[in-house]
Amino acid sequence: MTTLRGADIVVQTLSRLGASRIFTLSGNHIMSIFDAALDAGLDLVHVRHEAAAVHMADAHGRLTGQPGIALVTGGPGHANAVGALFTALGAESPMVLLSGHAATWEFGRGGFQELRQADMAKPVTKASWTATATETLGHDVGEAIRIAMSGRPGPVHVSLPSDLLDARVDESAVAWPEPAAHSHVSLAAPAADHILDAIAGAARPLILAGPQLSSVAGRAMLEKLEAATGVPAVIMESPRGIADATLGAFPDLIRRADLIVLLGKALDFTTKWAAGPAYDPDVRVIAIDPDEALVARARKEKGERLLFGCVADSMSAGETLAARAAKTAPPGWHAAARAALDNRPAAWRSVVSQAAGRLHPAEVFRALRPFVERDPDTVLICDGGEFAQWGQSMLPVRRRLINGVTGSIGSGLSFALAARMIERRAPVFAVLGDGTIGFHISEFETAVRRGLPFVAILGNDARWNAESEIQRRDYGANRMHGCELLPARYDLVVAALGGHGEHVESAADLPAAIERALASGKPSCINVMIESTAAPAIRLG
Ligand SMILES: Cc1ncc(C[n+]2csc(CCOP(=O)(O)OP(=O)(O)O)c2C)c(N)n1
Ligand SMILES: [Mg+2]
Numbered sequence: 001m002t003t004l005r006g007a008d009i010v011v012q013t014l015s016r017l018g019a020s021r022i023f024t025l026s027g028n029h030i031m032s033i034f035d036a037a038l039d040a041g042l043d044l045v046h047v048r049h050e051a052a053a054v055h056m057a058d059a060h061g062r063l064t065g066q067p068g069i070a071l072v073t074g075g076p077g078h079a080n081a082v083g084a085l086f087t088a089l090g091a092e093s094p095m096v097l098l099s100g101h102a103a104t105w106e107f108g109r110g111g112f113q114e115l116r117q118a119d120m121a122k123p124v125t126k127a128s129w130t131a132t133a134t135e136t137l138g139h140d141v142g143e144a145i146r147i148a149m150s151g152r153p154g155p156v157h158v159s160l161p162s163d164l165l166d167a168r169v170d171e172s173a174v175a176w177p178e179p180a181a182h183s184h185v186s187l188a189a190p191a192a193d194h195i196l197d198a199i200a201g202a203a204r205p206l207i208l209a210g211p212q213l214s215s216v217a218g219r220a221m222l223e224k225l226e227a228a229t230g231v232p233a234v235i236m237e238s239p240r241g242i243a244d245a246t247l248g249a250f251p252d253l254i255r256r257a258d259l260i261v262l263l264g265k266a267l268d269f270t271t272k273w274a275a276g277p278a279y280d281p282d283v284r285v286i287a288i289d290p291d292e293a294l295v296a297r298a299r300k301e302k303g304e305r306l307l308f309g310c311v312a313d314s315m316s317a318g319e320t321l322a323a324r325a326a327k328t329a330p331p332g333w334h335a336a337a338r339a340a341l342d343n344r345p346a347a348w349r350s351v352v353s354q355a356a357g358r359l360h361p362a363e364v365f366r367a368l369r370p371f372v373e374r375d376p377d378t379v380l381i382c383d384g385g386e387f388a389q390w391g392q393s394m395l396p397v398r399r400r401l402i403n404g405v406t407g408s409i410g411s412g413l414s415f416a417l418a419a420r421m422i423e424r425r426a427p428v429f430a431v432l433g434d435g436t437i438g439f440h441i442s443e444f445e446t447a448v449r450r451g452l453p454f455v456a457i458l459g460n461d462a463r464w465n466a467e468s469e470i471q472r473r474d475y476g477a478n479r480m481h482g483c484e485l486l487p488a489r490y491d492l493v494v495a496a497l498g499g500h501g502e503h504v505e506s507a508a509d510l511p512a513a514i515e516r517a518l519a520s521g522k523p524s525c526i527n528v529m530i531e532s533t534a535a536p537a538i539r540l541g
Helices: 006-016 028-040 050-064 076-091 117-124 137-149 162-166 189-200 216-229 250-254 269-274 292-305 314-324 331-342 361-373 386-394 412-422 443-450 465-475 490-496 507-520
Strands: 003-005 021-024 043-046 068-072 095-101 127-130 155-161 168-170 205-209 233-235 259-263 284-289 306-311 379-383 399-402 428-433 455-460 500-504 524-529
Touching: 003 006, 006 028, 006 137, 006 162, 006 168, 021 028, 021 050, 028 068, 028 095, 028 155, 028 162, 043 443, 050 068, 050 076, 050 095, 050 399, 050 412, 068 076, 076 095, 076 117, 076 155, 095 117, 095 137, 095 162, 117 127, 117 155, 127 137, 137 155, 155 162, 189 259, 189 284, 189 306, 189 314, 205 216, 216 233, 216 314, 250 331, 259 269, 259 314, 269 292, 284 292, 284 314, 292 306, 361 386, 361 428, 361 455, 361 507, 379 386, 379 412, 386 399, 386 428, 386 455, 386 465, 412 428, 412 443, 412 455, 455 490, 455 507, 490 500, 490 524, 500 507, 507 524
Parallel strands: 021 043, 021 068, 068 095, 095 155, 127 155, 205 233, 205 259, 259 284, 284 306, 379 399, 379 428, 428 455, 455 524, 500 524
Antiparallel strands: 003 168
16 A cells, blocks of 8 residues: 655645745745655745745746745744735736645644634635645645636635644545646627627727736737737736826826726726726726626626626637727727827936936936846836836836735845746846835845846835825925935845845946846846935826
């Protein structure tokens, strides 16, 4: 009789389903899985904070379309990880968090690090549960992956009690999952034709795509859809919503739209619920969404103004619409829309800082842009407050990760490490603020240990400026407090951890610093002193 340990079942299931790497941080409850990983040849990428493991799994999910796997210990490890799931949920990223857990015989008895983990993760996941038997651990893991990948992708959590991981069962009793059985709902041809008719009847239609379509494949599909229909397709993945600087003078454009087609884009605060002064009061809405509840919500919000709503997966629905489109929308509208989206103030080409020893964010990104454009496979990560918004608006790229709809800052460095594990050649740049870098600066040690070079472009204005700007606007310039930081030398921290550091106080020095950082082949931080500058607000002149 061959027996298998629960931990071996978990690890072999991951291997069978194509996962060869897990992002993790050790702990008593999961050491059996570490042990099992040795035999299965599973790569343990071990990090310095559980949230970083989740952020890396999130980035893996977004960049590859395959589920990222994070593994943390029970109790405090799980608690540290849960906050980061919110980012993955908002970004619609397929990933699975596996957490060790107190043994089943300890439940309710005050066991070591016992915590209602599944309850805790529930609001920030698509599904969350605790495994109940060793024989079905493989099924649990397979089911978690299936749910993460189906419909609107997102995070799923499973807690794994340590006694189930340690127990041995007869191999013949193990319930192995079916490989990659995801449920998908396609857009039926009559529904597609109905939507295309509505689009053809509109004068100024817009397609708004959800975050899950910001992948390279999603962008390519949207380009095809835009070409086939003549309708501008816009990805809305920022908490700044309509004001996302990536989208140029989008507020001027959306106000003119007479039809909004939501393609997997939740009608939420980022869209201002397609109502109020940001919109034409007569604007009509179509909702195509993998999630029935979101179609229902759109119906509740819009009433008669919802022309049509249906359940379908965003990617395949977009492909169906592109394939069936017969007419294109008025070319004048398309040209005007693209001009608004591409609009950037001419002054950005020449603006310079007024403060000695400080750069204006536009100077930083004018210098960075040629490096980003050198390689079409460059990965750009933008994280943080005001500084990163300038990066989002000035650096056009195909592969980009931002912290996303939940607006949770701090994930950028972890994203950069995960991106480098996937993209071995092209540059990886992480643009972030000095407040933001503090959340996970210790991941530079992970990056050095694992040999994962990337370049962090740190805009150091010695403050949490996004919040300072709110204070200036809402309470007055004399009431700005509680948001100041030191002009700290983060470049020296990174050098101390074994990476490469640069400190820049003048625009003339920045290109050579970037060049040296890239050439170092090390995880790098360019500490660029900047003047505090509000995020850009772009309007048609
Ligand atoms: C996890 C989390 N904590 C706090 C905030 C609120 N917040 C948003 S931007 C920001 C300031 C970011 O500062 P920094 O990274 O230095 O960028 P800056 O705005 O100064 O350019 C803060 C505190 C948030 N969005 N997410
Ligand atoms: Mg700052």
